[in-house]
Amino acid sequence: MDSGHVTTPFGRRSMTFAVLARQRQISKSAPDTKRNKWKLFRAVCEAREALNVSDRSLSVLDALLSFYPSEELYAANDLIVFPSNAQLSIRARGMTAATLRRHLAALVDAGLILRKDSANGKRFARRSRAGEINEAFGFNLAPLLSRAKEIEDIAAKITADREFFQATRERITLCRRDITKLIQLAIDGCVEGEWSQLHDRFRTFLASLPRRPSLDELQFLLSRLVDLRTTIIKLLDGHDKMQNMCARESQNERHIQDSQTQSSNESEAEQEAPPTRTCGSPANAEAAKKEHLSVNEALVDPLQFLKPAVALDTVLRACGEIHPYGPGGSIRSWRDLLTATAVLRSMLQISPSAFHQACLVMGPENAGAAIACIFERGGQINSAGAYLRDLTRRAKQRQFTIKPMVSALLRSKALTS
Known part of the structure; x- marks a missing residue:
C-alpha cells in the first residue's frame, strides 16, 4: 500500500483512528516478510485470548485464509480475498449471514484483517486480459502478516x-x-x-x-x-x-560379655531365655x-536433578544466539528462556513429546538450556530432536548434566575471541 493511500469504509461504517493506524502499519512493514498461512493461523489460535478473538471468529478467519490461493502469505503480493457472503458461509460451517458479519467485524476490531471496500461495497476483482488481478476489493490479510512476529x-x-x-x-x-x-x-x-x-x-x-x-x-x-x-x-x-x-x-x-568366663548354668539359662524384641x-x-x-x-x-544446574547468566553468555527470541528481544528470567525455546523448538523440529520427556527427566530449566546449547551449535547437529532424546536418555541414567555442555560452549567462545 502506498504511504499516502488510505481506504475508508463503505456505507454507515465510520473511519476510526485504529483503522488508520493499522493501514499505516501495513505500509511500513518489510516487503520481504512472509509466513505459512496455516502455521500463522495456529499461532493465532494459541494466542486467541490475548488477541481477544473468539473461537467462532477464528472459524471465519480460517475460511478467509482458505480463499487465499497460495500457502505463503507474502508482503510483496496483494493479500486481498473477495469471497461472497454465501461462499464464506459455506466454508465457515454454515454460519448465518448476521453471525458472519458480527465475527468479521470482530476480526477487524482485533486488528487481524482490514476491509478494502469498493465504491458500491461489493467484493470483486478487476482482471487484465491475461487473467491477472489488477485490483481487488474485499478483506485484506496484510494486518495478520504485519503482526506475525508479535502473534508468534x-x-x-x-x-x-x-x-x-x-x-x-x-x-x-x-x-x-x-x-x-x-x-x-x-x-x-x-x-x-x-x-x-x-x-x-x-x-x-x-x-x-x-x-x-x-x-x-x-x-x-x-x-x-x-x-x-x-x-x-x-x-x-x-x-x-x-x-x-x-x-x-x-x-x-x-562382645565384652562373651569374653568373660560364665558358668555352664548361666550359659544354659541365657540360651533357654527367649530374646525379647521391642520397637527399639x-x-x-x-x-x-x-x-x-x-x-x-x-x-x-527427583527434584535435585530438576533444579537449574547452571546459573541463567552463564547460559546466556554461552548461548548468545537465543537472545533475539525472548520476549521483547531479551531474556531476563528462566521463564523468558523457556518462551524463547518454545519458538526455537519449531525451528529445530523438536517434537513436543521429546521436550516434555526432557522436562520430566532434567527439569524445564535444564531442558531449555539444552535446547539453547543445541541452537548455539547450529549446523554441528544433524537432528536436534534425536540429539535431545539422547541427552534425556543419558540424563535418566545419571550420565549427563547440562553444566559440561555449557562450559564447552564458553571455552569455545573464549578460544575464538
Whole structure:
C-alpha cells in the first residue's frame, strides 16, 4: 500500500483512528516478510485470548485464509480475498449471514484483517486480459502478516507457560508421593516424632491450593512441600544414625560379655531365655534400617536433578544466539528462556513429546538450556530432536548434566575471541 493511500469504509461504517493506524502499519512493514498461512493461523489460535478473538471468529478467519490461493502469505503480493457472503458461509460451517458479519467485524476490531471496500461495497476483482488481478476489493490479510512476529511471540510465551505449569504440577505430584510414603515409613517403623502434626501440615498445604491455581500459586506450594519433605528426610536420617549407634553399642556390649568366663548354668539359662524384641531393639532397628534404605533408594530425590544446574547468566553468555527470541528481544528470567525455546523448538523440529520427556527427566530449566546449547551449535547437529532424546536418555541414567555442555560452549567462545 502506498504511504499516502488510505481506504475508508463503505456505507454507515465510520473511519476510526485504529483503522488508520493499522493501514499505516501495513505500509511500513518489510516487503520481504512472509509466513505459512496455516502455521500463522495456529499461532493465532494459541494466542486467541490475548488477541481477544473468539473461537467462532477464528472459524471465519480460517475460511478467509482458505480463499487465499497460495500457502505463503507474502508482503510483496496483494493479500486481498473477495469471497461472497454465501461462499464464506459455506466454508465457515454454515454460519448465518448476521453471525458472519458480527465475527468479521470482530476480526477487524482485533486488528487481524482490514476491509478494502469498493465504491458500491461489493467484493470483486478487476482482471487484465491475461487473467491477472489488477485490483481487488474485499478483506485484506496484510494486518495478520504485519503482526506475525508479535502473534508468534505471544503464542510462544503461552506455550512455554503452559509447559512450565504442567512440569510444576508433575513436580508437586512427585513431592506429594514422597511425603506420603516417608511419613508412612516413619509410622510403621515406630520412629519418634510429631508425624501426625507433620501430616496435618501437609494436608493444610494441599487444601490451600485453589481449584484452578495460577503458576505462581503452584510454585509457592511446591516450595512449601519441598521444605516439608526436607524436614521429614532429616528426621528419618537422624533416627537412622541413632539406630546405627545403638546397634554398634549393643554389639560391643555382647562382645565384652562373651569374653568373660560364665558358668555352664548361666550359659544354659541365657540360651533357654527367649530374646525379647521391642520397637527399639537391635533386631528391629536393623530391619527398620534396611526398610528405610530400600525406600530411600526407591525415592531418590527427583527434584535435585530438576533444579537449574547452571546459573541463567552463564547460559546466556554461552548461548548468545537465543537472545533475539525472548520476549521483547531479551531474556531476563528462566521463564523468558523457556518462551524463547518454545519458538526455537519449531525451528529445530523438536517434537513436543521429546521436550516434555526432557522436562520430566532434567527439569524445564535444564531442558531449555539444552535446547539453547543445541541452537548455539547450529549446523554441528544433524537432528536436534534425536540429539535431545539422547541427552534425556543419558540424563535418566545419571550420565549427563547440562553444566559440561555449557562450559564447552564458553571455552569455545573464549578460544575464538
